[in-house]
Amino acid sequence: MRLKCPTSFRIVRVPCTGKVDAIHMLRAFEKGADGVFVVGCMEGDCHYNQGNFRARKRVEQVSEILEKVGVGGDRIKMFNLSSGEGPLFAEYSIEMDTKIRELGPSPIKKGKKVKNANAA
Amino acid sequence: MIIAKKKPMEEIIEEVKDFDKILVFGCNECVTVCEAGGKKEVEVLASALRMYFMTHGGEKEIFEKTVERQCDHEYLEEIRKDIDNYDAIISLACGVGVQFTAEKYLTTHLIPGVNTVCLGANEDRGLWTERCQACGSCVLAKTGGICPVSRCAKRVLNGPCGGSTNGKCEISKDVDCAWQLIVDRLKALDKLDDYEKVAPVKDWSTDRAGGPRTVTREDVNI
Incomplete structure (x- = not known):
């Protein structure tokens, strides 16, 4: 399958989305990521029973925090697919890439630039 | 905790x-x-x-x-x-x-x-409920291990009151009547006779009414 995927994102592999904590997602934004998407197994298919449900809750938590701090809750999203659904992964990554491009760069980047300019 | x-x-x-x-x-x-x-x-x-x-x-x-x-x-x-x-x-x-x-x-x-x-317990994932009000003189031995001070909205010591309906408190349909729980538990313990004993007036001076409380233990003060 030679699927086309955007080159704008970096994949961080975890054993299960249940391993993804709120702070991991927040740190990505703090370091300047424009968006984060978490891709877990199909709901009900988790090898650890609840990993992907936990991840979904944490994504919701982070989305709320991002909204409150002015970064925007739409910049984070959770997707579910099975390991055999490569084309769907490509589709989701294109969807997320398009959405983030519409939203523009993260305001964190702007804040960092101002901070660096003041320091210089 | x-x-x-x-x-x-x-x-x-x-x-x-x-x-x-x-x-x-x-x-x-x-x-x-x-x-x-x-x-x-x-x-x-x-x-x-x-x-x-x-x-x-x-x-x-x-x-x-x-x-x-x-x-x-x-x-x-x-x-x-x-x-x-x-x-x-x-x-x-x-x-x-x-x-x-x-x-x-x-x-x-x-x-x-x-x-x-x-002061409460972790009843379920994401659910913490009150179990103690630190009143300073515990009555749990007489109430089947269920606290009327923290779990009864009126802190009634000889309950239930007239607001108890189908095991629920009159303040909300989601709140259990503490005294219903006490009666049920005493029944399970085969100690319903204890329910007949009227609790005396509680000494509330050990509660917040007596001002900020202190515990002093000379035996551990080394």
Whole structure:
């Protein structure tokens, strides 16, 4: 399958989305990521029973925090697919890439630039 | 354990916006278990604050530290060497921890990051419920292990009152009638005769009515 995927994102592999904590997602934004998407197994298919449900809750938590701090809750999203659904992964990554491009760069980047300019 | 609830982010931001160097200070005990003020919550709040001030201007330095207990001199000493680096501390401990830290570091502003709610138990994932009001003279031996002081809205000691319907309290259909629970439990224990005994007037001087309480133990004071 030679699927086309955007080159704008970096994949961080975890054993299960249940391993993804709120702070991991927040740190990505703090370091300047424009968006984060978490891709877990199909709901009900988790090898650890609840990993992907936990991840979904944490994504919701982070989305709320991002909204409150002015970064925007739409910049984070959770997707579910099975390991055999490569084309769907490509589709989701294109969807997320398009959405983030519409939203523009993260305001964190702007804040960092101002901070660096003041320091210089 | 002591149950606390995170304060809304907006409230915390409003309180700290005038300070430049802020320590988010967690506690590894009760507030960690009720997921309101442990190491993870410290990291999340510190990260959120950093992002807020990055997007809204204002150059702030946000530090993170979590100690074993904030209600103990020994552990609070851990931040003494760095205390001058902070303009303000957001304490994610219960009210006890916040006050103890404030007493210890007189010239540093202390801001509570959680609302302390009650003494309760972890009934289910994400559900904490009140079980004790620390009244200072426990009656559980006589009430089948169910507390009428904390679980009855009226703190009735010879219940139930007329508001008990189908095992629920009149204040809400979701609240169990403590006295129904007591009767059920006494029945299960085959001790319903105890229910017939009228409880005497309770000495409330051991409760908050007697002012702030102190426990002194000469035998452990070495």
